[in-house]
Amino acid sequence: MLKTILSQVKEFKRVSILTPVFVLGEVILEMVIPLLMASIIDEGVTAGNIDHIKTTGLWMLLLAVVSLCLGLLSARFGAQASAGLARNLRQAMFEKIQTYSFSNIDKFSTSSLITRLTTDVTNVQNAYMMILRMCSRAPASLLVAMVLSFSINAELASIYLVAVVVLGVLLFLIMSRAMKYFKQVFQKYDDMNASVQENVTGIRVVKAYVREDHENKKFQKASQNIYKTFLSAEKILSWNAPLMNFTVYACILLISWLGANMIVGSSLTTGELMNLLTYCMNILMSLMMLSMVFVMITMSTASAERICEVLKEEPDLVNPEHPVHTIADGSVEFRHVDFAYRKNADKPVLKDINLSVRSGETIGIIGGTGSAKTSLVSLISRLYDVTAGQVLVGGRDVREYDLESLRDQVSVVLQKNVLFSGTILENLRWGDENASLEECKRACRLACADEFIEKMPDGYDTYLEQGGTNVSGGQRQRLCIARALLKKPKVLILDDSTSAVDTATDARIRQAFAREIPDTTKFIIAQRVSSVSGADRILVLDDGVISGFDTHENLLKTNPIYQDVYESQTSGNGDFDEGSDH
The missing domain is CATH 3.40.50.300 (P-loop containing nucleotide triphosphate hydrolases)
Incomplete structure (x- = not known):
């Protein structure tokens, strides 16, 4: 499936590669900025060195501007790559449908093909964008922040490690339960599209027989099924935010309490504590981003499978190896x-x-x-x-x-x-x-x-x-x-x-x-x-x-x-x- 989808990246390979490269550059610069901030506090403010504050501040400003530029470029290239993939997928599916015989088309309902060309492709497009940007950003940010945290203070950084493991397990359980609902929802989209298509195509018959109420109820039922399925999935996913917030605030409290004691004991500086708190947010937000990516991938996997069904369907009627192009007469x-x-x-x-x-x-x-x-x-x-x-x-x-x-x-x-x-x-x-x-x-x-x-x-x-x-x-x-x-x-x-x-x-x-x-x-x-x-x-x-x-x-x-x-x-x-x- 992955090979089939990625085969449609085609002319957008370059921007697909450049996107994570610029994201990595942006992450590295973002991780360096807290170090400079710590330096300003410890070597500038505390020591009363105004020149150090100015010099380091200018470096921070420069890095922030470069990081912003890299972020803008990654966003642009990511949008270009994902939109290009969506365009190629739609084109490939449409061209494939044109080669189908009637028996091939009979395997897919019209409403199902419309859903695959629209909703399913959009889901894959969004997932591809998140993979290019967040899937490279979140692991890199988590890894760099974790390494830098341990280099500052291994004892306090171990709090992050425990939090990451616990939160990772909980997020996995949430995602695995939500996945089954996302797989069901696209079949229900087919039913809703079928209801709309039948109604619009046969609107004269509907009005002639005064069946508007019946058609409204039929559409409402199809729409309600989608609502209920999404609601079931969202109820499970709603645990994401409170778990994340609880973990973030628990880590901040523990680091602040233990870090304050270490500062009093002179085993930690104020700048280093501020660094650890910044990296705490980076690490846990990276986990949040990974959970969002996982949700999007879960949704798009079902969509990608449906797209691949269309692309892999082989036409029943094909040209022979050496076809005849001239028809002698009308017999x-x-x-x-x-x-x-x-x-x-x-x-x-x-x-x-x-x-x-x-x-x-x-x-x-x-x-x-x-x-x-x-x-x-x-x-x-x-x-x-x-x-x-x-x-x-x-x-x-x-x-x-x-x-x-x-x-x-x-x-x-x-x-x-x-x-x-x-x-x-x-x-x-x-x-x-x-x-x-x-x-x-x-x-x-x-x-x-x-x-x-x-x-x-x-x-x-x-x-x-x-x-x-x-x-x-x-x-x-x-x-x-x-x-x-x-x-x-x-x-x-x-x-x-x-x-x-x-x-x-x-x-x-x-x-x-x-x-x-x-x-x-x-x-x-x-x-x-x-x-x-x-x-x-x-x-x-x-x-x-x-x-x-x-x-x-x-x-x-x-x-x-x-x-x-x-x-x-x-x-x-x-x-x-x-x-x-x-």
């Missing part, structure tokens, strides 16, 4: 394909799929809810890998292709239409970032999106809210189709992507496809028979098995499932699942 073939989302699934989602599609054909896909229509087309662009068998595009197994090249040529309009915040033109250019305005307009004409875009005051510069919430469902679908067409793909997959479009517009889109992109192989998933009746062939799926694969006319004669759907829709019901008992 698609399934050879004895089985597919399951999990390796240990009881039964596959798709079973023994065999079909061959020529380049340029239009294939309609129809089937009931859960018949694996989306799963079938997801294999073409290799969003998932088959469990058994082969999927071929352009005559080659999809696993032989470079993933980017394959997905550039197999364009998918997903069932969930996703638009991003930005202008319509910016969203369209997701298909081709170098596309000209004319190319974008042509794609919109094919998708019948131009008719509503040109009516908008700003046209193609109209700003879309996140998710495209300021346009209708049908308009979102047409924009997503236009975006896919800009890729100029050899295979175009429309996954129920005209469901929110009226039948007349749906027909115009299909006619435009047939006229303008005849060489592109088209897969059209639909619930309406009218959307696929004009296809060259229609694939009927039933519970992951091919029930029929033929033309509209032949299926009406031979396939009972297709017959039921057709009859139910032409009789006015219009819903796939209502009309079929299969």
